[in-house]
Amino acid sequence: xxxxxxxxxxxxxxxxxxxxxxxxxxxxxxxxxxxxxxxxxxxxxxxxxxxxxxxxxxxxxxxxxxxxxxxxxxxxxxxxxxxxxxxxxxxxxxxxxxxxxxxxxxxxxxxxxxxxxxxxxxxxxxxxxxxxxxxxxxxxxxxxxxxxxxxxxxxxxxxxxxxxxxxxxxxxxxxxxxxxxxxxxxxxxxx
Amino acid sequence: xxxxxxxxxxxxxxxxxxxxxxxxxxxxxxxxxxxxxxxxxxxxxxxxxxxxxxxxxxxxxxxxxxxxxxxxxxxxxxxxxxxxxxxxxxxxxxxxxxxxxxxxxxxxxxxxxxxxxxxxxxxxxxxxxxxxxxxxxxxxxxxxxxxxxxxxxxxxxxxxxxxxxxxxxxxxxxxxxxxxxxxxxxxxxxxxxxxxxxxxxxxxxxxxxxxxxxxxxxxxxxxxxxxxxxxxxxxxxxxxxxxxxxxxxxxxxxxxxxxxx
Numbered sequence: 001x002x003x004x005x006x007x008x009x010x011x012x013x014x015x016x017x018x019x020x021x022x023x024x025x026x027x028x029x030x031x032x033x034x035x036x037x038x039x040x041x042x043x044x045x046x047x048x049x050x051x052x053x054x055x056x057x058x059x060x061x062x063x064x065x066x067x068x069x070x071x072x073x074x075x076x077x078x079x080x081x082x083x084x085x086x087x088x089x090x091x092x093x094x095x096x097x098x099x100x101x102x103x104x105x106x107x108x109x110x111x112x113x114x115x116x117x118x119x120x121x122x123x124x125x126x127x128x129x130x131x132x133x134x135x136x137x138x139x140x141x142x143x144x145x146x147x148x149x150x151x152x153x154x155x156x157x158x159x160x161x162x163x164x165x166x167x168x169x170x171x172x173x174x175x176x177x178x179x180x181x182x183x184x185x186x187x188x189x190x191x
Numbered sequence: 192x193x194x195x196x197x198x199x200x201x202x203x204x205x206x207x208x209x210x211x212x213x214x215x216x217x218x219x220x221x222x223x224x225x226x227x228x229x230x231x232x233x234x235x236x237x238x239x240x241x242x243x244x245x246x247x248x249x250x251x252x253x254x255x256x257x258x259x260x261x262x263x264x265x266x267x268x269x270x271x272x273x274x275x276x277x278x279x280x281x282x283x284x285x286x287x288x289x290x291x292x293x294x295x296x297x298x299x300x301x302x303x304x305x306x307x308x309x310x311x312x313x314x315x316x317x318x319x320x321x322x323x324x325x326x327x328x329x330x331x332x333x334x335x336x337x338x339x340x341x342x343x344x345x346x347x348x349x350x351x352x353x354x355x356x357x358x359x360x361x362x363x364x365x366x367x368x369x370x371x372x373x374x375x376x377x378x379x380x381x382x383x384x385x386x387x388x389x390x391x392x393x394x395x396x397x398x399x400x401x402x403x404x405x406x407x408x409x410x411x412x413x414x415x416x417x418x419x420x421x422x423x424x425x426x427x428x429x430x431x432x433x434x435x436x437x438x439x440x441x442x443x444x445x446x447x448x449x450x451x452x
Contacts, residue, residue: 009446013354026270031357033263041258043250055262062266066273077244084247092213128427128451133251151214152249158214177208184245191244 014079021069029066040087047091047153057094061087092155129190136186144179147172196234207235211242344368350450361448363429372417379407382433388447389438393428404438426452
């Protein structure tokens with residue numbers, strides 16, 4: 001209960017920063033960046049697998065947040081989800097433009113840590129959120145988890161995933177659907 | 192697809208899932224995005240919102256990495272330059288202002304250097320000697336602290352500023368053998384006269400346990416030692432809240448600092 005109160009406070013503060021960014025208050029951008037740069041960077045780095053590219057993309061992501069803050073729609077979800085959607089989209093665009101898009105792997109786990117540096121805890125991310133996500137992924141059947149991760153982290157379409165895994169297209173679509181449904185059910189308290 | 196749906200079917204749920212996961216082909220994605228925006232289909236919009244939030248949680252499964260500090264420097268420079276200036280002045284005028292200011296400051300500095308007497312220099316020397324003595328004492332204290340912090344079995348927990356205190360930070364050095372926290376705070380402005388800060392042990396289950404009531408110095412810093420009671424087990428977080436002076440049995444005020452264990 002205590003940490004849920006913190007989460008609500010955090011979301012409300014994120015929304016306040018977005019409102020201030022819409023009025024071109026650079027201090028709000030500074031605060032928003034301070035809170036989320038590591039989370040967004042980790043995602044982008046996981047996708048593009050190159051620090052230099054990842055830092056370029058990160059810059060673009062927060063610049064887009066700054067430029068489009070006035071277009072953020074509260075009804076579309078939490079600011080952090082909005083930020084991560086932008087980060088994922090920008091990273092996939094970069095992946096495709098650099099031609100480093102890796103086709104076909106049945107082992108997405110090998111990408112889990114594309115950096116040589118050891119992982120360090122992010123003081124701005126609750127440990128129990130990470131734990132809940134890990135548990136949700138662990139509880140997902142592998143045949144659902146793999147296509148979901150191939151789509152999200154590698155930007156592969158259902159057709160590409162079906163070809164890579166040698167599975168019928170309908171099966172892949174259904175597994176992505178049931179996989180995401182399962183994640184939503186398990187992670188609902190955090191959405 | 193050119194309509195507003197009235198109920199969510201399996202087929203619509205599958206499309207929303209594929210869109211949220213980014214697994215649609217380019218043409219499918221464009222058509223579906225058009226459906227969401229132009230048709231204003233609230234059924235599909237609501238489903239996509241939830242599913243995008245759910246799948247974006249995958250970001251929390253990635254090992255944490257930090258970007259170079261130069262990214263923030265570049266971003267903030269670009270943002271501050273982009274903020275419109277309320278009353279722009281011609282470039283030539285700004286140059287003249289700068290030149291005038293530099294000449295004026297140089298003149299003042301030269302004048303002050305001539306005005307300085309031997310007596311003033313002596314007083315400055317005495318003040319510096321006194322300051323060196325104080326620094327030597329502080330250095331000895333710091334060396335003692337470093338010796339404590341570098342002992343084996345000391346765990347470090349970082350706390351981040353909350354609410355209006357985003358620039359604040361805290362760090363706990365948890366000496367598990369001595370059952371003691373050394374808690375250090377930076378950039379947290381002193382609490383108002385009728386308030387204090389209160390540090391809490393936050394267990395995974397059960398209510399927070401008060402650890403210490405404190406306030407920061409004028410420069411926003413403080414370092415305190417906190418004994419960890421045997422009842423404070425299975426900790427999930429450490430938190431600092433602002434409470435009425437003297438503290439309370441349970442937190443009621445806003446968070447000033449928070450860190451996960």
